[in-house]
Amino acid sequence: MALKLYDLAAADAAVRFSPFCWRARFALAHKRLQADTVPWNFTDKDAIAFSGQGKVPVLVDGERAVHDSWDIAVHLENTYSDAPSLFPQPGGKPLARFVRNWVDTQVNLPVLQLVIMDIYEQLHEKDKAYFRESREQRFGTTLEQFAQAPDKALPRISQALMPLRLTLGDQPYLAGDQPAFADFIALSVFQWAGSVSSIALVKEDDPIHDWRQRLLDRYPAALQDSNFKRSQSA
Amino acid sequence: MALKLYDLAAADAAVRFSPFCWRARFALAHKRLQADTVPWNFTDKDAIAFSGQGKVPVLVDGERAVHDSWDIAVHLENTYSDAPSLFPQPGGKPLARFVRNWVDTQVNLPVLQLVIMDIYEQLHEKDKAYFRESREQRFGTTLEQFAQAPDKALPRISQALMPLRLTLGDQPYLAGDQPAFADFIALSVFQWAGSVSSIALVKEDDPIHDWRQRLLDRYPAALQDSNFKRSQSA
Numbered sequence: 001m002a003l004k005l006y007d008l009a010a011a012d013a014a015v016r017f018s019p020f021c022w023r024a025r026f027a028l029a030h031k032r033l034q035a036d037t038v039p040w041n042f043t044d045k046d047a048i049a050f051s052g053q054g055k056v057p058v059l060v061d062g063e064r065a066v067h068d069s070w071d072i073a074v075h076l077e078n079t080y081s082d083a084p085s086l087f088p089q090p091g092g093k094p095l096a097r098f099v100r101n102w103v104d105t106q107v108n109l110p111v112l113q114l115v116i117m118d119i120y121e122q123l124h125e126k127d128k129a130y131f132r133e134s135r136e137q138r139f140g141t142t143l144e145q146f147a148q149a150p151d152k153a154l155p156r157i158s159q160a161l162m163p164l165r166l167t168l169g170d171q172p173y174l175a176g177d178q179p180a181f182a183d184f185i186a187l188s189v190f191q192w193a194g195s196v197s198s199i200a201l202v203k204e205d206d207p208i209h210d211w212r213q214r215l216l217d218r219y220p221a222a223l224q225d226s227n228f229k230r231s232q233s234a
Numbered sequence: 235m236a237l238k239l240y241d242l243a244a245a246d247a248a249v250r251f252s253p254f255c256w257r258a259r260f261a262l263a264h265k266r267l268q269a270d271t272v273p274w275n276f277t278d279k280d281a282i283a284f285s286g287q288g289k290v291p292v293l294v295d296g297e298r299a300v301h302d303s304w305d306i307a308v309h310l311e312n313t314y315s316d317a318p319s320l321f322p323q324p325g326g327k328p329l330a331r332f333v334r335n336w337v338d339t340q341v342n343l344p345v346l347q348l349v350i351m352d353i354y355e356q357l358h359e360k361d362k363a364y365f366r367e368s369r370e371q372r373f374g375t376t377l378e379q380f381a382q383a384p385d386k387a388l389p390r391i392s393q394a395l396m397p398l399r400l401t402l403g404d405q406p407y408l409a410g411d412q413p414a415f416a417d418f419i420a421l422s423v424f425q426w427a428g429s430v431s432s433i434a435l436v437k438e439d440d441p442i443h444d445w446r447q448r449l450l451d452r453y454p455a456a457l458q459d460s461n462f463k464r465s466q467s468a
Contacts (some may be wrong), residue, residue, distance in 0.1 A: 091325020094410040095332065098401045102336060105396035162339035167332045176328040 002036055003028070004060040006048055009039035010122040010196070017119060019108065019192035022222075023069040024057040026184035026215070029222035031076050031083040035059070037225045042127040069188075070100065073181050086181040096182040099174060103185055107160045111193055111201065114153035116143055118196040150199055157201055161208060168207040172214070179215060187215050236270055237262070238294040240282055243273035244356040244430070251353060253342065253426035256456075257303040258291040260418035260449070263456035265310050265317040269293070271459045276361040303422075304334065307415050320415040330416040333408060337419055341394045345427055345435065348387035350377055352430040384433055391435055395442060402441040406448070413449060421449050 005028070008018035016022070016039070028035050040047060040056050051058045051065045058067045059075065066075045073096075077086045087093045116135070120143055123131055132143055139146045148156075164174070164186055173179040174186055190212050193201055202208045216223065239262065242252035250256070250273070262269050274281060274290050285292045285299045292301045293309065300309045307330075311320045321327045350369070354377055357365055366377055373380045382390075398408070398420055407413040408420055424446050427435055436442045450457065 088324050090322045090410060091329045094401070094405060094408060094416075095325045095329040097404055098329065098333065098336075098397055098408065098416075101397040101400040102332075105393075105400065106340065159339075163332055163335040166335040166339065167328070170331055171328060174328060174332065176324060182328075182332075 003033055005035040005037045006040045006056045006058040006060075007037040008056050009041060009124070010119075011124045012122065013039035015122055015195055017122075017192055017195040018056060019103075019188035020055075020069040021057040022188035022191040023181070023184050024059060024072045025222045026187060026219055027069075027073045027076055027086055027181060029219040030086060030179070030181075030184070031080045032221075033076070033080065033083070034221065041124045043124075043130050084178075086184075088175065088178075088180055092175065092180060092182075095175065096180070096185060099182040100185050102163065103189060107157070107189055110148070110153055110156040110160055111189055113146060113148040114150060114157065114199065114201075115193050115197045117147050122196055154199075154201070161202065165202075165206060165208055168211050173211070179218065183211075183215060187212060237267055239269040239271045240274045240290045240292040240294075241271040242290050243275060243358070244353075245358045246356065247273035249356055249429055251356075251426055251429040252290060253337075253422035254303040255291040256422035256425040257415075257418050258293060258306045259456045260421060260453055261303075261307045261310055261320055261415060263453040264320060264413070264415075264418070265314045266455075267310070267314065267317070268455065275358045277358075277364050318412075322409065322412075322414055326409065326414060326416075329409065330414070330419060333416040334419050336397065337423060341391070341423055344382070344387050344390040344394055345423055347380060347382040348384060348391065348433065348435075349427050349431045351381050356430055388433075388435070395436065399436075399440060399442055402445050407445070413452065417445075417449060421446060 005021070005024060007016050007021045007025070009016055016025075016037075025037075038047075045054045048054065048056065048058045048067075051067045053067055055067065057069055057072060058065055059072045061075065061079065064075070066072050073086050076083075085092065087096055120128065120131060135146070136142055167174060171177065174182040190201060190208075193199070200209075239255070239258060241250050241255045241259070243250055250259075250271075259271075272281075279288045282288065282290065282292045282301075285301045287301055289301065291303055291306060292299055293306045295309065295313065298309070300306050307320050310317075319326065321330055354362065354365060369380070370376055401408060405411065408416040424435060424442075427433070434443075
């Protein structure tokens with residue numbers, strides 16, 4: 001039975017910009033699994049109603065529907081246990097959890113402030129009112145006020161990325177000698193921003209830049225599907 | 235051969251306030267090793283000149299002198315390999331490295347801004363000029379200007395601690411089901427602040443509060459030595 005991944009898309013269905021969907025894409029590639037990705041817009045709630053909720057990524061694996069990028073990774077790990085591990089034990093899940101909680105609470109916000117208007121402009125027309133309303137309610141301000149110019153946002157992002165930068169000075173991947181789900185969680189930030197913006201989050205001499213490039217080279221399958229274009233900035 | 239740990243002390247030699255020394259103390263306790271701790275002041279450079287540098291912690295283990303809390307943990311792990319592991323493999327070192335880099339770049343600064351005047355007031359008289367001069371040079375401002383009042387510092391600290399808080403919602407220790415060096419690195423923040431200040435960094439209903447208490451209960455040896463008093467705030 002083919003795997004199917006519902007993947008957040010812009011007006012151009014080849015632009016996939018959800019960091020959480022990117023985590024699932026790299027998890028699939030690491031497990032050497034191919035999935036048909038289904039471009040999905042924010043307001044296509046009906047299309048994923050079968051999953052019992054309204055957000056992507058949603059993975060359909062035979063009879064099962066799994067949502068939430070973490071639960072998708074755990075499902076793949078348990079179901080395809082002969083493939084390379086996403087959570088090399090015993091420290092794999094604790095590391096990936098901590099990295100996830102770091103990205104979600106310290107990194108995603110300043111990155112969103114940098115790219116939110118890029119996202120808004122590239123959304124499918126039917127998604128724009130939903131996106132503006134839901135985000136303005138969440139952040140208590142207009143999208144335009146929430147957005148930060150690169151000269152303000154980039155130094156904050158660079159400071160927030162310090163733990164990743166320093167760790168990559170000591171070892172090639174966050175998970176150690178070999179990449180695992182912890183790496184894909186951090187990588188998702190760059191795939192997300194790079195899919196909608198040409199502004200690089202880090203300089204070319206940053207160890208993070210090389211690490212990202214090594215991961216993209218290693219998992220070409222994560223970047224490919226029938227209607228998918230490579231992210232705009234390396 | 236007895237182990238000896240040079241441990242940063244205040245005017246009251248029972249007050250030990252270096253977060254890096256706390257990491258070494260808990261690493262020793264985890265390895266079920268007893269060390270004689272030697273209270274050390276910032277300006278006692280001659281006393282540790284044998285280590286080839288001027289900072290504590292310095293661990294003397296027989297013929298060897300090891301400095302830097304990370305290198306001390308690695309030394310203990312390699313030398314006392316039958317004792318419980320500080321870095322359960324394969325993910326143990328990557329996790330501990332990432333947690334170290336997170337604490338050192340995201341957490342220690344706002345905590346230092348909260349407690350720096352408490353530290354200064356409790357320093358040995360002979361250390362005060364050294365401390366003021368070296369820190370004012372490092373931060374480019376006076377100690378008084380660098381310091382932040384609790385109403386400003388505590389919300390920043392609480393936000394910086396989000397990755398720890400969320401991770402402890404999913405598992406009892408940072409390292410997973412059992413504590414390891416990653417936990418002691420994060421714990422060192424609270425032992426440091428608690429040794430000089432009575433202001434609690436987290437509320438009693440915070441999962442971090444319980445985690446700290448469980449660690450203190452588990453490693454009473456880390457809190458004891460001939461001239462050591464328990465940290466002031468739980």
